[in-house]
Every structure is written in structure tokens, then in C-alpha cells.
Amino acid sequence: MANFTRRSVLKIGGASLALPLLGQAAFGQDGPLKIGFVNVGPKDDNGWTFGHWTGAQALEAEFGDQVEITFVESVAEGPDCERVLRELAQQGNKIIFATSFGFGDYVIKVAREFPDVVFEHATGYQRSENVGTYNARFHEGRAVMGTLAGHLSKTNTIGYIGTFPIPEVVMGINAFTLAARKVNPEIKVNVVWLSSWHDPAKESDATRALIDQGADIIAQHSDGPAALQVAEERGIVGGFGQGADMSAFAPNAHLSAIIDVWAPHYIQVVKDVMDGTWVSDDSWPGIAAGEVVIGPYNEKIPADVVEAAEAVKNGIVDGSLNPFTGPIVDNEGNERAAEGEIIDDAGLWAMDWFVEGVNA
Known part of the structure; x- marks a missing residue:
């Protein structure tokens, strides 16, 4: 790391x-x-x-x-x-x-x-x-996306396209996974690293590989819509826009987006x-300040799932929910936060480990 x-x-x-x-x-x-x-x-x-x-x-x-x-x-x-x-x-x-x-x-x-x-x-x-x-605070948006994924995945397997294993990306993967597993403890998140921020060919190949491994939802930290376009072609449940609403490129697969x-x-x-x-x-503002915006939800998402995602978003806004509230265990079985303990900003920016459920 x-x-x-x-x-x-x-x-x-x-x-x-x-x-x-x-x-x-x-x-x-x-x-x-x-x-x-x-x-x-x-x-x-x-x-x-x-x-x-x-x-x-x-x-x-x-x-x-x-x-x-x-x-x-x-x-x-x-x-x-x-x-x-x-x-x-x-x-x-x-x-x-x-x-x-x-x-x-x-x-x-x-x-x-x-x-x-x-x-x-x-x-x-x-x-x-x-x-x-x-x-x-992109990780706040990823907690909302993770909530959607936890409800919607049918295979219990999520594919995640990573860029570089720096703390910002790691905390995003962890926030997403914690939220998904809070809904469905059987969820696992498989990560593929690109060593690039924007490479449509690599993003497409990584998406295909993750789908072949059983992923029916794709999340990403990469910059373009290539992953969503593959998700659209393959007919899986879907994925999430990164940085912008990408629904025009994958109207069926685009579930929502984190908009900067x-x-x-x-x-x-x-x-x-x-x-x-x-x-x-x-x-370093986030959802509450309007710098991180949750995009429109795909009409195919059931109303109760949208309600669950909105509850996470609103909890972050009013301060009643922090995505990194314990208990948190890493993927090697070590306790990283006790029940009710919150990992502070310094801990987030030192994050070089993955939570339980992540294969990276």
C-alpha cells in the first residue's frame, strides 16, 4: 500500500x-x-x-x-x-x-x-x-451507493474498479462495502486495480472480468462511463456513475451516481x-455542503430501496450517521473500530487496509 x-x-x-x-x-x-x-x-x-x-x-x-x-x-x-x-x-x-x-x-x-x-x-x-x-467526501456518496448495491445484488458479488490504492480510493471501497454488508452480510466486493484514472479500454476489460467472476453490480473510482457501457451490454443489475450523471451512456444499467x-x-x-x-x-466538504450530490435513481429501483438509500444520505446530512461507525473488522479479522466508535478524519487519511468482505 x-x-x-x-x-x-x-x-x-x-x-x-x-x-x-x-x-x-x-x-x-x-x-x-x-x-x-x-x-x-x-x-x-x-x-x-x-x-x-x-x-x-x-x-x-x-x-x-x-x-x-x-x-x-x-x-x-x-x-x-x-x-x-x-x-x-x-x-x-x-x-x-x-x-x-x-x-x-x-x-x-x-x-x-x-x-x-x-x-x-x-x-x-x-x-x-x-x-x-x-x-x-466521496466516501459519503459511496455509502449511499453501497446501500443500493446491498439491496439489489442477486449474486452477493459486487465488482469494484479501483485506480490506485491511495487512502481516498481505499476509504471509498471500504465505505461502499460497509454499507452494502450492513444490508446484506453475504456481500463480497472484488476489486480490480487499473493503475490509471482514465483508460476506457482497461475499464471495459476489468468490468468484463468482474462480471465473469459473478459480479452483477459494478462500482468504480475510474473517470469515464466505459464500465457502465459494458454493464449495459451484459445486462447485469447495473452500476454507478462516478463524478457525474452517466445515465445517458447506460440508461438501464445506470442506477445512480456520485456527482462532484x-x-x-x-x-x-x-x-x-x-x-x-x-x-x-x-x-473537505461532502453531501451536507452540496459538494457531493447523489444523482437521480433509476426508475427500476424499488421504492423501499430508494427510501433506504435516502435514509443513509439524510443521516449523513444531519449528522446522525457516519459511514465509519464501528464495529468495523478488516478483511484479516482485526478489529479496527469498536461498537459505536467512529474512525476520525486522521484515521481515514491513514487508511491502508480493507474491511471484511473486500477482496483486493
Whole structure:
């Protein structure tokens, strides 16, 4: 398992992060405020990058000609990312949003060279005076999807397409499985790892393999609708959209979706930079804040199952339900949370183990 966690963020802390990066005058410039986006996939992936593209469009709608946006697509998590980040800074972009986990080290490196530029890293854990991080509590949405799966699976076998075994992905798999097994303790979740965020061919092949292993529902952390399209072709119970409503690609198989809504965060960051009040921080809202939205339920889902899923969603919103409330046992038989104990945020970001029922 990878060892990156957000414990580092808690140690970075310090007084410097509690103060504005620079005074308002430091961001004064002629013409519009230039804003860059660096993305791991294409904006038409109909998932993760599409969500950020929607957020970028919201900035244009909110600020009009006060902003000028450069949206760079399909940047690999490696040296190419460093080049793109540096070029955006050299071109005068005063805010740069880097929207994939693997960009993190390069964001920190380039940010040191451009202290007057604000960098915001999606799903990251490393911060500095001019680098903030932001994310969404996707695991909350996965608990809702897991509830649906627990009720709907006929084979008691769920297929899960994983990307990289980092804490964010691991906690999503675990939240999904805990919710599904709360409904049906016989559920097992088989995980296939892609080592990629967006690779339609790999996603399709993985889906076929999981279905051949008995899965009648597919969940995913990958970015596009390829898995759902295979589910549609094979006629299984269905699957879930990731990052966006993907029902147009699989109207029968698409059961619901976890929809990412980045616009409020992007608008707030731009306002703060314009006002000179931006500070390096870590933003991690979820369903209650509207950053994670549960998509429409397929009409074929029985009303009582929708009601059960909505009860989980509403419990998360009002604070009466936490997906990681014990008892929780891992897939090696070790107790990870006692009855009534809740795994806190630090524990979630250190999560390098899987709950009972996961085969990964």
C-alpha cells in the first residue's frame, strides 16, 4: 500500500498558514485575473475532469470578463505536469488548480518558484504558504451507493474498479462495502486495480472480468462511463456513475451516481484571491455542503430501496450517521473500530487496509 496520508497536513500547520498569503495589492494586475487548470483527463471524459470543466465554466458565468481561464487537458502525472504548471505560472496565471492526486509533488516544487501564485491541489495532502488543498467526501456518496448495491445484488458479488490504492480510493471501497454488508452480510466486493484514472479500454476489460467472476453490480473510482457501457451490454443489475450523471451512456444499467460539484469552491477561491484574503487551507466538504450530490435513481429501483438509500444520505446530512461507525473488522479479522466508535478524519487519511468482505 502507498504511504501518503493527510497526517502530514496536520504537522505542516503553523502560524504562516493562518495568515493571508499576500496583501491585496500583490494580486493587482491589468486585465482579467488569469486562472489555469491542469487536468489528468479530457474534459469530455463525462466524469472527473468533466466535473472540473463544469466548475471552470461556472467561474466564467460568475465573473465574466474579470477572469481568463486556461484549461489544460490530459496531462500525465509525471514530469509533464511540472512543465505545464511552470508554463501556466510563467504565462501570468495567478491561480492554478491542479486536479489530480499525482500532481502533488510537482505542485509543491513549482509553487516554491512562484510565491506570488496561488496553487490549489485537488485531493492533495501537501500544503505550503501558497499551496492549498481541496477535496470532497466521496466516501459519503459511496455509502449511499453501497446501500443500493446491498439491496439489489442477486449474486452477493459486487465488482469494484479501483485506480490506485491511495487512502481516498481505499476509504471509498471500504465505505461502499460497509454499507452494502450492513444490508446484506453475504456481500463480497472484488476489486480490480487499473493503475490509471482514465483508460476506457482497461475499464471495459476489468468490468468484463468482474462480471465473469459473478459480479452483477459494478462500482468504480475510474473517470469515464466505459464500465457502465459494458454493464449495459451484459445486462447485469447495473452500476454507478462516478463524478457525474452517466445515465445517458447506460440508461438501464445506470442506477445512480456520485456527482462532484466544484463550482462553489472555485468561486470562493477566486473571490478570496481578488479580495486578498486567500489563505492556505484544506477544504473537505461532502453531501451536507452540496459538494457531493447523489444523482437521480433509476426508475427500476424499488421504492423501499430508494427510501433506504435516502435514509443513509439524510443521516449523513444531519449528522446522525457516519459511514465509519464501528464495529468495523478488516478483511484479516482485526478489529479496527469498536461498537459505536467512529474512525476520525486522521484515521481515514491513514487508511491502508480493507474491511471484511473486500477482496483486493
